[in-house]
Amino acid sequence: MIEIHDLHKYFGSLHVLKGINLNVEKGEVLSVIGASGSGKSTLLYCINGLEPVQQGKVVVDGTDVHAKGTDINKLRQQLGMVFQQWNSFPHLTALENVALAPKIVKGKSKAEAREIAAQQLKHVGLGEKLDVYPSALSGGQQQRLAIARALAMEPEYMLFDEATSALDPELVGEVLETMRMLAEEGMTMICVTHEMGFARDVSDRVAFFHQGVMEEIGPPEQIFGTPQSEHTQKFLANVR
Amino acid sequence: MFDYNFHWRPVMKSLPDLLEAALLTLQVAVLAMILGIIIGLCLALIRLNMRGPLRWIASTWVELARNTPALFQLFFFGFGLGAFGLHLSPYMIVLAGLTFNCAGYLAENFRGGFQAVPDTQIRASRSLGMTAWQAYTRIVIPQVFRIVYHPITNQMVWAVLMSSLGMLVGFRELSGETQFFASRTFRIFEYFAVTAVIYYVIVKLILGASRLLATRLFRY
Numbered sequence: 514m515i516e517i518h519d520l521h522k523y524f525g526s527l528h529v530l531k532g533i534n535l536n537v538e539k540g541e542v543l544s545v546i547g548a549s550g551s552g553k554s555t556l557l558y559c560i561n562g563l564e565p566v567q568q569g570k571v572v573v574d575g576t577d578v579h580a581k582g583t584d585i586n587k588l589r590q591q592l593g594m595v596f597q598q599w600n601s602f603p604h605l606t607a608l609e610n611v612a613l614a615p616k617i618v619k620g621k622s623k624a625e626a627r628e629i630a631a632q633q634l635k636h637v638g639l640g641e642k643l644d645v646y647p648s649a650l651s652g653g654q655q656q657r658l659a660i661a662r663a664l665a666m667e668p669e670y671m672l673f674d675e676a677t678s679a680l681d682p683e684l685v686g687e688v689l690e691t692m693r694m695l696a697e698e699g700m701t702m703i704c705v706t707h708e709m710g711f712a713r714d715v716s717d718r719v720a721f722f723h724q725g726v727m728e729e730i731g732p733p734e735q736i737f738g739t740p741q742s743e744h745t746q747k748f749l750a751n752v753r
Numbered sequence: 754m755f756d757y758n759f760h761w762r763p764v765m766k767s768l769p770d771l772l773e774a775a776l777l778t779l780q781v782a783v784l785a786m787i788l789g790i791i792i793g794l795c796l797a798l799i800r801l802n803m804r805g806p807l808r809w810i811a812s813t814w815v816e817l818a819r820n821t822p823a824l825f826q827l828f829f830f831g832f833g834l835g836a837f838g839l840h841l842s843p844y845m846i847v848l849a850g851l852t853f854n855c856a857g858y859l860a861e862n863f864r865g866g867f868q869a870v871p872d873t874q875i876r877a878s879r880s881l882g883m884t885a886w887q888a889y890t891r892i893v894i895p896q897v898f899r900i901v902y903h904p905i906t907n908q909m910v911w912a913v914l915m916s917s918l919g920m921l922v923g924f925r926e927l928s929g930e931t932q933f934f935a936s937r938t939f940r941i942f943e944y945f946a947v948t949a950v951i952y953y954v955i956v957k958l959i960l961g962a963s964r965l966l967a968t969r970l971f972r973y
Contacts, residue, residue, distance in 0.1 A: 587882065594877075598873055600874060613891060617891065646972065647973075
């Protein structure tokens with residue numbers, strides 16, 4: 514379970530997260546929507562400790578992410594992350610991209626790591642591309658590679674930071690399909706997304722962020738059907 | 754009008770000595786490059802990530818290495834340190850001078866290389882649970898090496914050619930040896946012509962080897 518208590522985050526004098534309180538249960542799929550600059554992505558970075566926080570805390574399975582004694586590298590193994598810019602490692606083949614972290618972070622043997630990698634690549638539909646370098650993959654394939662790379666660490670949670678917004682429109686579908694598949698398999702997911710269709714169909718809950726505040730959270734039918742806050746109504750009217 | 758008679762025989766007779774000296778040239782250049790790469794990498798990382806005196810030292814190193822004549826840098830390690838009672842052998846003078854110079858130039862190449870690798874590569878590595886060290890050694894530095902590979906080759910060539918300055922501090926590498934024989938036989942042109950050919954062949958071999966290595970190293 515991920516518990517976020519009164520989380521505040523500043524970039525210099527810019528107050529980007531203003532007291533977020535949020536719990537995400539095991540097996541839940543939460544979509545986070547909102548305009549650019551509303552703090553959605555920053556929230557993900559705070560959850561896996563890529564950004565320090567100034568007030569409040571994030572607790573993952575009982576471990577305080579930002580506490581001094583926390584082994585953050587160990588904790589991050591529980592939190593797979595997929596970025597907007599897919600960030601495949603260009604100097605490694607697809608298989609090596611996925612096998613590297615299990616080998617050097619988890620200490621798996623080379624053969625074991627490669628087996629896990631091959632399995633995960635097959636899982637996301639890249640079973641034919643094991644020995645291909647990322648430069649020979651499309652954006653959608655590279656994003657699925659990034660998903661496989663995160664899954665190879667056998668995380669408890671997956672954080673998606675606008676996983677489809679840097680993709681050409683015709684490639685968005687294959688990545689959403691992969692995310693849908695993970696949701697059906699019961700993966701706990703927090704998806705920052707601009708894909709309203711995905712948010713509506715796949716999520717258990719949807720959170721709407723506006724200027725660093727979580728204005729509204731609830732089941733998709735409620736957020737998309739009868740949004741309470743004026744900002745949510747405005748935002749949804751604009752994206753439709 | 755043209756009454757110079759070429760005499761190649763003395764040159765041919767000392768060819769084995771010249772080739773042995775060429776090996777010494779290659780040796781000192783390779784050593785200087787290895788040290789230069791290690792130090793240059795450190796200088797670049799210091800300049801990119803640190804503040805305070807270490808950064809100042811690194812910047813000064815790079816500035817001096819790039820903006821003063823290489824010969825003066827050699828003289829510093831020879832006569833400069835000598836004035837303070839520290840006497841290095843000719844070999845050490847050349848090795849230290851070349852290393853100093855190469856490290857300065859390579860540091861700038863590395864700096865450009867590091868800046869060309871997006872920060873997001875580090876974020877992605879860290880998000881997988883890698884330590885900062887693992888992210889640098891497994892993800893960032895391999896990419897930097899590809900970016901600076903050709904500049905490193907250039908620097909290697911430059912190190913071989915620059916080592917000829919060694920003859921001015923009494924080091925008998927290829928040029929020093931040539932100078933020695935030339936002044937003994939007065940066949941100056943012949944000796945330096947042959948030596949030029951040897952330098953040319955060495956450089957061509959380095960470039961060829963570098964190209965071959967690149968096709969094996971960089972498949973992406």
